[in-house]
Amino acid sequence: MEGGSFVEESAFKLEQERLEFIRQYMSVVIDTARTSKERFLAKMKETFADTDWEENTEYGQLLTTATFYQMSNDEWESLKRALPKPYFARVDFVPSEAGQAERLYIGKTSLFQRDNQEQLIIDWRSPIANLYYDGRLGHVSYTSEGETYDGEITLKRQLMIEDGELVDLRDIDLTTVDELLQETLAKSSASRLTEIVETIQEEQNEIIRADLNKPIIVQGAAGSGKTTIALHRISYFLYHYKDVFNPADLLILTPTVLFMEYIQEALPDLGAERVRQATYAQYVEEAIGKRIPLAKDEKLTEVLSGGNSTAKLSRIKGSSLFQQILDHFCEEIKSGLYFHEDFKVDKFKLYPASKLNHLLTKEYTYLPLYKRVDKLKSLLQQQVKRQKDEMLKKITAHYDGKIEKGLNFKGDERKRKAYISEVLKRKDMRLTAFKDELRNTVPRYIRLVKKSSTFTHYKDLFSNPERMYDYAGGALMMEDAADLCAYSQQIFAKRKYEIEDLGPLLYLHAKLYGVHPDHRAKNVVIDEAQDYSFMQIAALKTALETDMFTLVGDLAQGIHSYRSITSWKEISEKIFPRASYKELKKSYRTTIEIMNEANKLLDKLPYDFPVVEPIVRHGEMPRYIQYENIEQWAEGVARQTAKWREEGYHTFAIITKTASDARIAHKVLHENGYKACLLEEKMSIPKDEAVIVPSYLSKGLEFDCVIAFSYDEVYREENETDLKLLYVTMTRAMHRLQLTSKEEGAFILG
Numbered sequence: 001m002e003g004g005s006f007v008e009e010s011a012f013k014l015e016q017e018r019l020e021f022i023r024q025y026m027s028v029v030i031d032t033a034r035t036s037k038e039r040f041l042a043k044m045k046e047t048f049a050d051t052d053w054e055e056n057t058e059y060g061q062l063l064t065t066a067t068f069y070q071m072s073n074d075e076w077e078s079l080k081r082a083l084p085k086p087y088f089a090r091v092d093f094v095p096s097e098a099g100q101a102e103r104l105y106i107g108k109t110s111l112f113q114r115d116n117q118e119q120l121i122i123d124w125r126s127p128i129a130n131l132y133y134d135g136r137l138g139h140v141s142y143t144s145e146g147e148t149y150d151g152e153i154t155l156k157r158q159l160m161i162e163d164g165e166l167v168d169l170r171d172i173d174l175t176t177v178d179e180l181l182q183e184t185l186a187k188s189s190a191s192r193l194t195e196i197v198e199t200i201q202e203e204q205n206e207i208i209r210a211d212l213n214k215p216i217i218v219q220g221a222a223g224s225g226k227t228t229i230a231l232h233r234i235s236y237f238l239y240h241y242k243d244v245f246n247p248a249d250l251l252i253l254t255p256t257v258l259f260m261e262y263i264q265e266a267l268p269d270l271g272a273e274r275v276r277q278a279t280y281a282q283y284v285e286e287a288i289g290k291r292i293p294l295a296k297d298e299k300l301t302e303v304l305s306g307g308n309s310t311a312k313l314s315r316i317k318g319s320s321l322f323q324q325i326l327d328h329f330c331e332e333i334k335s336g337l338y339f340h341e342d343f344k345v346d347k348f349k350l351y352p353a354s355k356l357n358h359l360l361t362k363e364y365t366y367l368p369l370y371k372r373v374d375k376l377k378s379l380l381q382q383q384v385k386r387q388k389d390e391m392l393k394k395i396t397a398h399y400d401g402k403i404e405k406g407l408n409f410k411g412d413e414r415k416r417k418a419y420i421s422e423v424l425k426r427k428d429m430r431l432t433a434f435k436d437e438l439r440n441t442v443p444r445y446i447r448l449v450k451k452s453s454t455f456t457h458y459k460d461l462f463s464n465p466e467r468m469y470d471y472a473g474g475a476l477m478m479e480d481a482a483d484l485c486a487y488s489q490q491i492f493a494k495r496k497y498e499i500e501d502l503g504p505l506l507y508l509h510a511k512l513y514g515v516h517p518d519h520r521a522k523n524v525v526i527d528e529a530q531d532y533s534f535m536q537i538a539a540l541k542t543a544l545e546t547d548m549f550t551l552v553g554d555l556a557q558g559i560h561s562y563r564s565i566t567s568w569k570e571i572s573e574k575i576f577p578r579a580s581y582k583e584l585k586k587s588y589r590t591t592i593e594i595m596n597e598a599n600k601l602l603d604k605l606p607y608d609f610p611v612v613e614p615i616v617r618h619g620e621m622p623r624y625i626q627y628e629n630i631e632q633w634a635e636g637v638a639r640q641t642a643k644w645r646e647e648g649y650h651t652f653a654i655i656t657k658t659a660s661d662a663r664i665a666h667k668v669l670h671e672n673g674y675k676a677c678l679l680e681e682k683m684s685i686p687k688d689e690a691v692i693v694p695s696y697l698s699k700g701l702e703f704d705c706v707i708a709f710s711y712d713e714v715y716r717e718e719n720e721t722d723l724k725l726l727y728v729t730m731t732r733a734m735h736r737l738q739l740t741s742k743e744e745g746a747f748i749l750g
């Protein structure tokens with residue numbers, strides 16, 4: 001323990017004793033959770049053989065209640081996980097009403113006494129735990145189940161526990177800077193995202209605990225904890241709705257499979273391992289139930305080399321205007337479904353076409369288009385069933401009447417017989433035909449409605465530029481409509497689609513067929529949301545039939561802005577009008593020196609991005625290095641990373657502008673005997689090797705030390721995407737950053 005006044009020492013000892021007891025108690029609870037009472041008692045005696053626990057009635061009582069501890073498997077698992085570090089903070093709270101001080105120990109999972117519900121450890125997600133994150137010493141209040149509780153915090157203590165041992169404790173008063181946060185941030189990264197429950201900051205806590213029944217949009221600076229906070233919000237959500245919500249109904253959308261791997265390890269710690277994860281493309285395939293072959297996405301590379309003639313077309317396909325176009329298109333598809341003939345069985349009119357059309361267009365509007373047709377089909381089937389006997393009766397009565405008349409016929413006997421036999425024959429034929437109709441009329445009638453697949457309709461949309469122009473209602477130039485159609489048809493001809501088609505395809509599918517409930521999610525978290533288009537997000541909302549979204553992103557890192565959003569305004573106004581909007585301006589990842597340098601790039605962007613405030617943590621100044629030849633560069637990398645390793649850093653990345661320089665870096669390092677792994681979209685990040693990664697794939701990731709590398713490709717100030725990519729590159733570094741290039745000025749700054 002550091003420091004060492006008498007008071008601190010005795011406090012330390014008391015905390016140590018409590019920790020020891022709680023850990024023993026937890027072990028017993030864990031071990032005996034599923035065993036019988038007898039075994040529990042034996043185990044208890046054995047465990048506490050040397051403890052004078054019977055003397056202490058409080059502890060004695062506590063132990064006997066452990067036998068009644070009924071736990072779910074999940075609780076049991078999380079208790080096991082919590083054993084090395086059962087809690088991390090203590091808050092002493094004196095409620096205004098009862099006046100009795102409560103000692104609240106806050107941990108990752110709760111532990112309570114079954115008989116009197118006393119909380120031995122309070123889950124960080126519980127309402128009262130908010131006192132730790134939100135409350136200062138002195139008067140405070142918190143809300144639980146709609147009720148507000150007032151009181152006073154008399155002590156707020158951080159407890160550093162490692163492998164079951166209390167290592168240090170720190171009391172926080174009004175003036176204390178958060179040393180624990182500083183220490184945590186100074187540590188080396190593990191190439192994996194971790195939970196941060198001990199050091200969640202107030203601005204982050206507000207987002208985690210924001211109204212769970214409302215969508216939320218978060219604009220957060222690079223390294224402000226967006227991904228981390230989004231995962232903690234999921235954990236908070238699952239905790240609060242654990243009795244009613246299945247984690248599999250929650251979906252996290254990540255930019256790449258690589259990123260999925262990156263966040264994977266934080267999920268179990270947050271009790272969110274069963275949450276679904278997918279990329280947008282994967283999800284669309286699942287929702288539509290078909291594989292969608294995608295053309296190689298070379299747009300970013302084109303943009304970076306100063307081109308991309310199709311950027312405008314990408315933007316159109318992702319815009320709210322395109323949603324309007326698709327809505328008009330669906331209207332047209334709908335009018336193609338109108339019934340023109342009345343529905344009849346035999347000679348009986350069971351449903352006039354006008355009534356069916358009314359149901360199709362006015363009554364069933366809550367259903368996707370083809371689902372309405374399915375509903376009409378079952379309606380007609382029911383109608384047939386209901387009226388069958390009546391119709392049968394009428395047909396029979398008709399012929400029976402004729403037979404009756406025949407029987408009474410007073411003329412030629414031969415003619416009478418022939419007449420009756422003819423009537424009987426006709427009756428027989430009609431009844432046979434009637435039975436056949438009963439079975440087949442509905443399917444035959446419904447078959448008049450021509451159904452086509454989502455893909456067929458989608459391709460059809462691009463077959464007629466005039467029609468597209470009309471749908472746009474003056475918001476699209478004829479020339480653009482023609483380009484859009486010609487360009488898309490060219491891709492379709494190769495039996496491919498492009499990324500930009502995914503949103504419209506999902507939207508159209510949702511409108512025409514709907515998404516099966518098994519493939520829907522009730523709550524969605526989108527990370528790197530700035531890289532999505534309006535259309536992609538609108539399609540998701542329509543397909544999932546919910547607006548329960550958490551969107552986190554950073555517009556300054558919007559490297560696909562030629563096809564994605566450039567402001568949150570339209571998203572919040574047109575898609576999520578109920579959403580709350582929050583901003584995170586502090587960066588927890590990077591040192592002041594690195595952040596200040598990266599901030600210079602924001603100034604050069606044509607937007608009003610706020611300057612990012614780094615949390616006070618100093619490091620070395622980023623270094624710009626010009627190498628003479630590439631072999632010399634490779635040697636430098638080997639030397640530098642070895643030095644960084646000696647300084648205690650573990651994760652290193654060589655970040656290039658695009659894949660082409662990444663391949664060069666990989667080749668030359670390999671030839672010079674340096675082991676580094678070239679990261680591609682579908683790989684996971686190795687833990688003990690430096691990685692080489694193009695900037696756009698490095699989004700969301702972080703490394704202790706970053707070497708930016710430019711060989712053939714330089715960053716140009718006049719190109720917005722270049723500025724953003726360099727910003728992404730620089731903000732991946734937690735502690736050290738070097739920018740290495742063949743040419744001077746390759747990194748705009750320096």
Ligand SMILES: Nc1ncnc2c1ncn2[C@@H]1O[C@H](COP(=O)(O)OP(=O)(O)OP(=O)(O)O)[C@@H](O)[C@H]1O
Binds near residue numbers: 204221554588702
């Ligand atoms: N309150 C905190 N306590 C400790 N560490 C934190 C805290 N907030 C964020 N961090 C750390 O800061 C780093 C950045 O977090 P994260 O990756 O979630 O940020 P981000 O906003 O998603 O970044 P980017 O937009 O650059 O991808 C992580 O290492 C995370 O653990």
